[in-house]
Amino acid sequence: MNYKRNLRKNINLNYLFIFLNRLDLTQGVWMIYLASRGLSLAKLGLLExxxxITSFLMEVPTGAVADIYGRKASRTLGRVFCIISNILLIFSTNFYLFALSFAILAISYNLESGAGEALLYDSLKELGEEKHYMKINGFNEMILEISCIFALMLGGFLAHKNYLWPFALSAVFAGIALFESTFFQEPSLGKNKSLDSLHPLKVFKNQTLNSFKIVKSTKKISLLIIFAEVMSVFGTSLFYYLQNYWKGNGLNEFKIGTIFAISSLINAFIAPNVHKIEKLFKERALLIFLPITTCICIWCIAFTNYSYVFFIAIEILQTIMYIVTSNYLNKLILSENRATILSFQSMVFSFFMIFLFPLIGKIGDLFTLNTAFKFLGIASGIFAILNVFIICSKDN
Structure with a gap:
């Protein structure tokens, strides 16, 4: 009885953890901060x-950690790495220390990326309530966006005074999240008990290979993962490079943070209602509509003076995309492979970011960021066309 009650508590504990975890005051200012330390756009792209690259190499191993040793342990360890990264970034004096900080931060994201989602879904599954996952995940996203509002506004305000404050406070919030993570109840569904008797290296090998086989043999999982992560790459690239673009156009850190906060506020209202949007449009229509609309918005960023409006529109599309594809994927994945496969999904994101993000920075250095956005518009257009072709071919 206590075990089931604790599983149910995971839902509210997860809301709090997401709020604390997303209180990253550096997210809207780190590129501006590092640019102020003398780094070019190309070097900023290289850091990302x-x-x-670190994320790509560590995603599946950290996902295996969550499936083998527990999602709770993985989340807690992730906060430890986050604290170390922020402290290191405060005291870094050269590019190599910045790079080390970014590598450690990547591992902190890896440890959280599959573990949190897997812990929540398997808690609901063990309670027999997984049908409510999309709705609950919508509320998770709402909490995340509310946290973003505080983080972006406060981070932009503090950075305008002193760049070190956002990094120091982010480390403090990560410490509070670390403490809160110890109260989660580990679902029994998530642990791969068949691997208990094996040597640790064989455990990781078997867990990783089995998860890759599932992804390879289930075409729908592969297509959903590629779809979701390519979409995320477009949105993430714009989020970071628009910081310097707007700064160059005369906006200060606080105003840039305000734009991001407005985006988060709108998403906070959208997220809890995504399950209604999904019921109205269904999977096929959404998977066709989202990339096409994203492409149009990217071109509008490049060719109009209302880049902030179309950035907010892209962020809304990203929110819808994340919630619906998360639900579609979790329905297809076995519990004992869930965190590993979801980490594989993040690895695909890192794979595309490794190539695209530095390329955008290089184009921005050689020409202008506006030219880089036009390149991103071309790339998103090609993806949207290929996506329509794949979906229509699959349906025939």
Whole structure:
């Protein structure tokens, strides 16, 4: 009885953890901060590339950690790495220390990426309530966006005074999240008991290979993962490079943070209602509509003076995309492979970011960021066309 009650508590504990975890005051200012330390756009892109190379290499191993040793342990360890990264970034004096900080931060994201979602879904599954996952995940996203509002506004305000404050406070919030993570109840569904008697190295090998086989043999999982992560790459690239673009156009850190906060506020209202949007449009229509609309918005960023409006529109599309694809994927994945496969999904994101993000920075250095956005518009257009072709071919 206590075990089931604790599983149910995971839902509210997860709301609090997401709020604390997303209180990253650096997210809207780190590129501006590092640019102020003398880094070019190409070097900023390289740092993000280092982040994603590390993430690419560590995603599946950290997902295996969550499936084998527990999602709770993985989340807690992730907060430890986050604290170390923020402290290191405060005291870094050269590019190599910045790079080390970004690599450590990537591992903190890896440890959380599959574990949190898997812990929540399997808690609901063990309670027999997984049908409510999309709705609950919508509320998770709402909490995340509310946290973003505080983080972006406060981070932009503090950075305008002193760049070190956002990094220091982010480390403090990560410490509070670390403490709160110890109260989660580990679902029994999530642990791969068949691997208990094996040597640790064989455990990781078997867990990883089995998860890859599932992804490879289930075409729908592969297509959903690629779809979701390519979409995320477009949105993430714009989020970071628009910071310097707007700064160059005369906006200060607080105003940039305000734009991001408005985006989060709108998403906070959208997220709890995504399950209604999904019921109205269904899977096929959404998977066709989201990339096409994203492409149109990217071109509008490049060719109009209302880049902030179309950025907010893209963020809304990203929210819808994340919630619906998360639900579709979790329905297809076995519990004992859930965190590993969801981490594989993040690895695909890192793979595309490794190549695209530094390339955008290089184009921005050689030409202008506006030119880089036009390149992103071309890339998103090609993806949207290919996506329609794949979906229509699959349906025939």
């Amino acid at each position: 590339g280092i982040f994603h």
